Amino acid sequence: MKKITLMVTMIVVNFILQTSLFGFFGFLSVIPNLSLIILVIFSMASDGLTGGILGFITGLLYDAMIYDVFGIYTLIYFLIGATIGTFSDDMVGENYFAYSLVTGISTAVMHFLLYIILFFLRYRVKMAVINFSAIFLEIVINTVLVVFVLKFIVFIFNKLNIKA
Secondary structure, eight states: OOOHHHHHHHHHHHHHHHHEEEEEOBBTTBBOOHHHHHHHHHHTTSSHHHHHHHHHHHHHHHHHTTOOTTTTTHHHHHHHHHHHOOOOOOOOTOOOHHHHHHHHHHHHHHHHHHHHHHHTOOOOOOTTTOOOTHHHHHHHHHHHHHHHHHHHHHHHHHHHHOOO
């Protein structure tokens, strides 16, 4: 129970920092998606149900705060968390390359699903082609940043004597 409580707390604190403070630290006007990175790390460390619940919570926070169509991010983050959590037993948890690969794929899938959903909701998505370089840069930044975030999360879990 302490593990889930700590995960949810870290997701909420990260969301608050992501939406308020991290906007000032963008690289070439691209902000890394730390919420997705943390979701990937926690989903790989747990099962499909926990990953889905954490994804649902993360998406719910984004939908409540940011987007004008409620439920899009909730669905996307839920699918990503549940899928990664389901297949996390097949992945090597100690391998940084696995975390980087899954984070890169998850970032691409998140943007693809967002594009598809907004397209079918008849939003203007023609600008997404122009933003492809920014999406690619976000994939690269998230792929590199996941290693450092993972080390920090493992450090926090070890300091609190909670098995990750």
